[in-house]
Amino acid sequence: MTTPISEFPFTLLADELQRVRANTPLVHVLTNEVVQCFTANTLLAVGASPAMVVAKEEVADFAAIADALLINVGTLYAERLESMNLAIAAANAAGTPWVLDPVAVGVLSYRTEAAKAMLALKPAAIRGNGSEIIALAAGMGLAQSNHVGKGVDSTASSNAALSAAQALAQATGAIVAVTGAIDYITDGEKTWSVELGHPLMTKVVGTGCALSAVVAAFVADAPNRLDAVTAACALIALAGERAVECADGPGTFVAPFLDALHIIHPNQLRQVGV
Amino acid sequence: MTTPISEFPFTLLADELQRVRANTPLVHVLTNEVVQCFTANTLLAVGASPAMVVAKEEVADFAAIADALLINVGTLYAERLESMNLAIAAANAAGTPWVLDPVAVGVLSYRTEAAKAMLALKPAAIRGNGSEIIALAAGMGLAQSNHVGKGVDSTASSNAALSAAQALAQATGAIVAVTGAIDYITDGEKTWSVELGHPLMTKVVGTGCALSAVVAAFVADAPNRLDAVTAACALIALAGERAVECADGPGTFVAPFLDALHIIHPNQLRQVGV
Amino acid sequence: MTTPISEFPFTLLADELQRVRANTPLVHVLTNEVVQCFTANTLLAVGASPAMVVAKEEVADFAAIADALLINVGTLYAERLESMNLAIAAANAAGTPWVLDPVAVGVLSYRTEAAKAMLALKPAAIRGNGSEIIALAAGMGLAQSNHVGKGVDSTASSNAALSAAQALAQATGAIVAVTGAIDYITDGEKTWSVELGHPLMTKVVGTGCALSAVVAAFVADAPNRLDAVTAACALIALAGERAVECADGPGTFVAPFLDALHIIHPNQLRQVGV
Numbered sequence: 001m002t003t004p005i006s007e008f009p010f011t012l013l014a015d016e017l018q019r020v021r022a023n024t025p026l027v028h029v030l031t032n033e034v035v036q037c038f039t040a041n042t043l044l045a046v047g048a049s050p051a052m053v054v055a056k057e058e059v060a061d062f063a064a065i066a067d068a069l070l071i072n073v074g075t076l077y078a079e080r081l082e083s084m085n086l087a088i089a090a091a092n093a094a095g096t097p098w099v100l101d102p103v104a105v106g107v108l109s110y111r112t113e114a115a116k117a118m119l120a121l122k123p124a125a126i127r128g129n130g131s132e133i134i135a136l137a138a139g140m141g142l143a144q145s146n147h148v149g150k151g152v153d154s155t156a157s158s159n160a161a162l163s164a165a166q167a168l169a170q171a172t173g174a175i176v177a178v179t180g181a182i183d184y185i186t187d188g189e190k191t192w193s194v195e196l197g198h199p200l201m202t203k204v205v206g207t208g209c210a211l212s213a214v215v216a217a218f219v220a221d222a223p224n225r226l227d228a229v230t231a232a233c234a235l236i237a238l239a240g241e242r243a244v245e246c247a248d249g250p251g252t253f254v255a256p257f258l259d260a261l262h263i264i265h266p267n268q269l270r271q272v273g274v
Numbered sequence: 275m276t277t278p279i280s281e282f283p284f285t286l287l288a289d290e291l292q293r294v295r296a297n298t299p300l301v302h303v304l305t306n307e308v309v310q311c312f313t314a315n316t317l318l319a320v321g322a323s324p325a326m327v328v329a330k331e332e333v334a335d336f337a338a339i340a341d342a343l344l345i346n347v348g349t350l351y352a353e354r355l356e357s358m359n360l361a362i363a364a365a366n367a368a369g370t371p372w373v374l375d376p377v378a379v380g381v382l383s384y385r386t387e388a389a390k391a392m393l394a395l396k397p398a399a400i401r402g403n404g405s406e407i408i409a410l411a412a413g414m415g416l417a418q419s420n421h422v423g424k425g426v427d428s429t430a431s432s433n434a435a436l437s438a439a440q441a442l443a444q445a446t447g448a449i450v451a452v453t454g455a456i457d458y459i460t461d462g463e464k465t466w467s468v469e470l471g472h473p474l475m476t477k478v479v480g481t482g483c484a485l486s487a488v489v490a491a492f493v494a495d496a497p498n499r500l501d502a503v504t505a506a507c508a509l510i511a512l513a514g515e516r517a518v519e520c521a522d523g524p525g526t527f528v529a530p531f532l533d534a535l536h537i538i539h540p541n542q543l544r545q546v547g548v
Numbered sequence: 549m550t551t552p553i554s555e556f557p558f559t560l561l562a563d564e565l566q567r568v569r570a571n572t573p574l575v576h577v578l579t580n581e582v583v584q585c586f587t588a589n590t591l592l593a594v595g596a597s598p599a600m601v602v603a604k605e606e607v608a609d610f611a612a613i614a615d616a617l618l619i620n621v622g623t624l625y626a627e628r629l630e631s632m633n634l635a636i637a638a639a640n641a642a643g644t645p646w647v648l649d650p651v652a653v654g655v656l657s658y659r660t661e662a663a664k665a666m667l668a669l670k671p672a673a674i675r676g677n678g679s680e681i682i683a684l685a686a687g688m689g690l691a692q693s694n695h696v697g698k699g700v701d702s703t704a705s706s707n708a709a710l711s712a713a714q715a716l717a718q719a720t721g722a723i724v725a726v727t728g729a730i731d732y733i734t735d736g737e738k739t740w741s742v743e744l745g746h747p748l749m750t751k752v753v754g755t756g757c758a759l760s761a762v763v764a765a766f767v768a769d770a771p772n773r774l775d776a777v778t779a780a781c782a783l784i785a786l787a788g789e790r791a792v793e794c795a796d797g798p799g800t801f802v803a804p805f806l807d808a809l810h811i812i813h814p815n816q817l818r819q820v821g822v
Binding site: 033036037040041044045049050051052053054055056057058061062065079083254255256257258259260261262263 | 306307308309311312348349350351352353378381382383384385426427477478479480521522523524525526528529
Binding site: 032033034035037038074075076077078079104107108109110111152153203204205206247248249250251252254255 | 627
């Protein structure tokens with residue numbers, strides 16, 4: 001299967017960012033313990049409204065009133081998994097789109113099984129690294145699982161996971177974003193590639209997790225989910241590039257990264273054009 | 275009911291800050307998962323000593339030896355609620371003052387009921403946004419709950435919540451701080467207003483939560499709790515103003531905010547005067 | 549018992565750092581809720597690969613494939629303690645070295661008992677402040693517990709805990725690092741002292757916890773564990789000194805601290821010499 005891969009136009013990114021800023025989507029975040037603060041700050045900087053609501057007594061009510069839901073299995077455990085499944089069910093009942101970040105899926109069977117079961121619950125989008133996307137696809141019999149991640153880092157390039165991503169999108173109906181040196185975003189038919197960002201971003205914990213949260217913010221009420229997810233990937237990568245220009249290392253990266261997300265104006269993006 | 279509202283004098287703030295710095299109060303923090311690191315750094319910068327002790331096996335012992343206790347229901351769940359209630363009971367038995375931050379109360383019934391029950395346990399102070407304070411007051415039949423927050427953000431101004439705050443203070447005996455563009459701090463009789471701070475602070479996660487922790491630090495062994503809570507609100511707002519001068523956005527806000535809290539000297543505040 | 553205490557040579561630090569950078573050890577981190585993000589960023593900056601895996605269903609599998617395991621009892625509770633003990637058992641079975649950070653042990657009996665039981669499970673290294681090391685040693689009958697910490701801060705100097713550290717190392721076979729104004733690192737026979745670092749580091753939450761994680765990274769596959777732990781202590785202290793030169797306070801400390809860890813090159817350390 002060949003799929004045209006082309007650069008995502010900045011004008012489309014500008015339109016998408018303008019839409020999110022105007023809507024300030026309420027994003028229900030169920031993510032791992034490590035990145036909660038950075039994820040919330042990233043969503044605020046983009047123009048969304050994050051809320052971490054975690055109790056099984058509350059998640060269903062909140063997923064129903066949220067504009068999008070993020071599920072990240074990074075530090076999964078039984079009680080949190082129960083909350084995630086309740087939140088997903090309520091989101092689906094209410095028509096709230098939800099996004100899956102399959103952190104380290106393929107490395108550990110507990111989360112691999114949990115994520116596999118979630119795939120049947122129709123995520124609007126999936127964002128992972130090469131190893132994770134291959135593992136998800138392999139779990140559905142769509143790929144050979146010849147790559148396994150080392151911890152939370154990928155041992156497969158995004159390019160090596162492209163066909164798995166496309167097959168996963170076709171099988172699940174989700175937009176699949178496999179990120180790495182090049183990000184590929186696909187609905188199984190059309191695939192955008194985004195070759196932006198900087199390797200320093202891999203030395204800052206949570207950039208991938210925060211991207212998944214921004215994917216959720218962009219998927220909220222999106223007229224075109226493929227465009228929305230692609231715009232989220234491009235925006236984070238672009239802010240990363242800007243931040244690297246101000247940074248001496250991973251420590252000084254974080255502050256200008258959040259600033260860039262907050263400051264960047266759709267009209268600036270239109271002037272860059274493509 | 276009319277209540278005189280006036281500016282809080284900086285000399286009083288200076289005295290309060292000097293007292294906290296001299297005592298380095300040990301603050302037992304039971305807060306949400308998102309803001310723990312930022313809260314601890316804020317308390318350290320102010321001159322307090324934070325400690326997050328969470329197990330039901332430990333909280334009672336620790337609340338008894340702490341100088342103040344913070345309860346923040348942002349990511350409440352059953353086990354943590356049990357720990358909170360044990361900590362509150364032990365704090366009350368030991369005479370340790372405790373502070374309630376009712377994050378998103380009014381939006382979700384589980385935490386709304388939990389916070390309502392806590393109100394009967396005599397918090398020394400309550401710090402929330404307009405929506406949260408109105409929801410707490412409404413739960414006691416003291417206000418009309420015609421505002422509900424959107425997620426964790428307020429949909430009611432602090433001014434709209436002023437009479438609810440005053441009624442809540444009178445009914446509970448707590449100092450009530452309702453924060454927003456203007457902060458109002460009341461014991462139900464006298465009300466201070468603090469018109470400091472900057473809107474950028476709402477784009478940084480945890481500024482409100484960290485303020486509540488600082489309220490706890492100032493309430494510890496306070497000769498006058500209304501002054502203590504007001505000083506905490508003024509100090510955070512003032513540090514925020516200084517940080518905004520150094521910041522390009524929410525990312526670059528955090529570091530100079532913590533620095534300002536650490537560097538600011540009571541004598542500087544006395545020179546500013548009122 | 550007298551033990552020679554001498555300065556750790558920078559050339560040895562350079563060799564150790566070069567080794568860790570070459571191996572990029574996968575560090576399984578089971579730490580407290582407050583410092584997870586900072587700990588992960590510190591490990592990434594040093595050149596290690598952090599992964600927080602917490603579920604009892606996953607920890608044993610992961611500890612077995614990790615290169616080192618960190619156990620930090622800062623926000624211990626029953627479910628997490630169960631995961632920690634499963635992880636330790638699996639680490640021991642697989643030959644994965646593990647490191648204990650006994651946060652606030654001696655202050656609260658629940659964690660004191662838990663840490664005491666862990667000591668029998670043969671940690672490769674223990675890193676704590678003076679109060680914590682004395683409390684651990686006292687729990688084994690090796691010291692008088694006449695110092696108890698105030699919350700998470702030490703009330704005993706590292707010097708006052710030196711003999712307790714040496715006795716603890718002899719009794720457990722672990723390398724013991726007692727950190728403070730001077731860090732002492734001992735195997736019970738030989739003791740290195742590291743007089744680097746800066747008091748501002750005590751005003752930033754998690755510097756000690758992050759050091760313990762870096763100790764784990766250095767202990768992974770270490771030819772000489774005493775050298776490895778000493779190098780970890782020296783590296784963190786040295787990066788702290790560099791960061792202080794760029795910082796106005798605790799807020800602006802964090803970013804250059806992480807940058808320094810990332811940028812520092814073994815050859816720079818060799819040029820400094822001793």
